[in-house]
Amino acid sequence: MKIRQIVFTRKNCAELLIKEEELKAGEVCVQTVVSTISPGTERANIIGESNVNPLREADLEPIFPRTAGYSSAGVVTAVAENVTSVKVGDRVAVYWGKHKDYNIVPEENVVKIEDDQVSFEEAAVSFIATFPLAAIRKTRLEVGESMMIMGQGLLGQLAVQLARAAGAVPVIAVDPVPEKREEALKIGADYALDPYDPDFVETVKRITKGGVKTAIEVTGLGKGLEQCLDCMAKFGRVALLGCTRDRNFTIDYYRKVHYPGITLVGAHTGVRPEHESYPGYFTNRDDILTVLNLCAGKRVDLKKMTWEIYEPEECTAVFERLIYDRQFPAVVQFDWRNNNK
Numbered sequence: 001m002k003i004r005q006i007v008f009t010r011k012n013c014a015e016l017l018i019k020e021e022e023l024k025a026g027e028v029c030v031q032t033v034v035s036t037i038s039p040g041t042e043r044a045n046i047i048g049e050s051n052v053n054p055l056r057e058a059d060l061e062p063i064f065p066r067t068a069g070y071s072s073a074g075v076v077t078a079v080a081e082n083v084t085s086v087k088v089g090d091r092v093a094v095y096w097g098k099h100k101d102y103n104i105v106p107e108e109n110v111v112k113i114e115d116d117q118v119s120f121e122e123a124a125v126s127f128i129a130t131f132p133l134a135a136i137r138k139t140r141l142e143v144g145e146s147m148m149i150m151g152q153g154l155l156g157q158l159a160v161q162l163a164r165a166a167g168a169v170p171v172i173a174v175d176p177v178p179e180k181r182e183e184a185l186k187i188g189a190d191y192a193l194d195p196y197d198p199d200f201v202e203t204v205k206r207i208t209k210g211g212v213k214t215a216i217e218v219t220g221l222g223k224g225l226e227q228c229l230d231c232m233a234k235f236g237r238v239a240l241l242g243c244t245r246d247r248n249f250t251i252d253y254y255r256k257v258h259y260p261g262i263t264l265v266g267a268h269t270g271v272r273p274e275h276e277s278y279p280g281y282f283t284n285r286d287d288i289l290t291v292l293n294l295c296a297g298k299r300v301d302l303k304k305m306t307w308e309i310y311e312p313e314e315c316t317a318v319f320e321r322l323i324y325d326r327q328f329p330a331v332v333q334f335d336w337r338n339n340n341k
Contacts, residue, residue, distance in 0.1 A: 005100035006315045006334070008066040011048045014319035016312050021104050025080050028110050030094050030103045032336040034124040034309070035072035037099075039154050039332070040220070040243065042068045043322050069099030073113070073123035074336075083107045091120070093288055095127035099312070101336045111288045115296035121309075122295045122302050124333060125158075129302070130287035132159035132216060135239035135267035136166055137280050139214040143167035146208045150195070150228050151218035152180040154305075154330045155241060157187055159216050161300040164188040168214070170207060174200075174227075179327055187304045195227055204231040211236060216267070218242045222249025229256040236260070239267040305330040312336060 007017045023029050048062035076090045084107075086092055091113040097103035113123050132155050141147060147168035149159045152175035163171045173184030173192045181192035191207055193200060205211050211233030217225050220242030228238055229251065251257065257264065269284075277286045294300045306329040310318050315334070322328050 001102065003100050003102045003104075004312065005067065005098055006069065006312060008046045008064060008068065008319075010064050011062065012046060012320070012323055014046060014315045016315055019100075021102075023078055023080060023104055026082060026107055027080050027104050028076055028083055028086060028092075028107050029078040030072075030074040030092055030097070030105070030110060031077045032072050032074040032094075032097075032101050032103055033120040034074070035069045035097070035099045035334050035336065036124045036128060037318075037322065037332045037334075038068070038071065038128050039322060039328055041070075042319070044243070046319055047323060067098050069334075070096050071124055071127035072097050072099075072103060073120045073126075074103070076110070077102070079107075086110055086112055091123070093123040093126045093292065095284055095288065099315070099334055101312070108285070111285055111292070113292060115292065117296045118292050121307075121333060123292065125302055125331060126288045126291040126295075127284070128154065129158045129162070129291045130282075130284060131155055131267075131269045132218070132241060133162050133287050133290060134269060134272065134282065135159065135216045135241040136162055136214075137282060138239045138265045138267050139216070139237040140280060141166055141168055141214050144169055145213040146170055146172065146233075148172040148174060148204065148212045148215040148228065148231060149189075149218060150174045150215065150224045151220075151242060152177070152184050152192075153218065156180075156216075156218045157183060157305050157330050158302075159218065159241075160184055160187055160189045161302070161304070162294075163216075165294060165299045172204060172207065172212065177326060183306060183330065187301075195224070200227065201230045208233065213237070215239070216241050220244045222251070226251060226256070229262060232260060232262055234260050235262070237263040237265065239265050241267045243268070302331070307331045307333075309333045309335050311338060 072094045092110040147163045170190035173189035184192040215238045
């Protein structure tokens with residue numbers, strides 16, 4: 001079948017192309033309703049940054065074309081004979097799919113949307129939302145502990161809502177962009193601070209009565225991690241969620257990690273159990289179901305974030321904006337409904 005897909009054909013260029021794909025054993029075909037941009041990952045891909053295994057030098061050389069769009073939602077239109085968990089007509093969230101009008105993916109990469117209260121737009125964010133959710137789990141947050149989120153892009157704003165739902169008090173959002181700090185307060189942060197404020201560390205320690213118990217570092221910057229460590233309480237736990245693509249920075253580990261007993265834990269979404277969840281480490285499917293349940297139960301309100309929706313034909317301009325605009329909205333989606341008529 002002919003499928004329309006957004007492709008990064010060369011550096012700084014996104015185009016809508018036609019490709020051929022066919023359903024194979026164990027796969028599900030989903031007619032996409034909405035797909036969501038993951039700003040950090042997709043910006044890195046389109047500008048040619050390394051976004052694969054940093055330990056293999058060959059991966060550091062950008063290769064095009066590239067594709068993206070791993071969080072979407074739609075309706076099942078076909079299933080292979082051996083597929084049992086979903087049927088034609090089911091509303092589903094899709095993970096590790098692409099920005100395309102039909103996603104043909106393995107059965108395990110679709111999660112049925114059981115509750116009619118969850119919209120396609122929310123479901124299309126559910127997989128991305130599992131990234132900060134996994135980071136929160138890995139900090140072993142206890143109800144009533146403080147949490148600081150360094151960086152207020154999409155992942156940071158999702159982390160704010162999820163941390164609040166998980167019982168963190170106070171929730172401290174950090175970002176140098178004033179508009180993002182304002183957004184953080186609107187969606188549930190108790191405080192929103194500028195990391196460039198000369199009194200930043202002192203302010204955090206005053207607010208938390210001595211230091212933050214848990215934190216999520218989402219910037220991927222060495223300076224962000226260093227500032228985060230400066231704010232931690234003794235025995236604090238820090239989840240490293242931001243993809244640090246620059247290896248050229250150093251940390252005073254003795255004074256900032258060893259001596260205060262700080263726990264640093266990698267929180268890349270690829271570091272998950274494949275089949276069975278356990279405390280602190282949930283599977284993709286179980287975390288997606290958690291996000292969908294939180295949305296249905298009104299524990300989080302994803303629509304509070306700045307939200308913009310575009311037609312797939314506008315992809316070139318949308319991704320150009322992603323490259324250059326520091327105030328790119330938190331949630332940007334492609335609506336494929338007109339594309340599928």
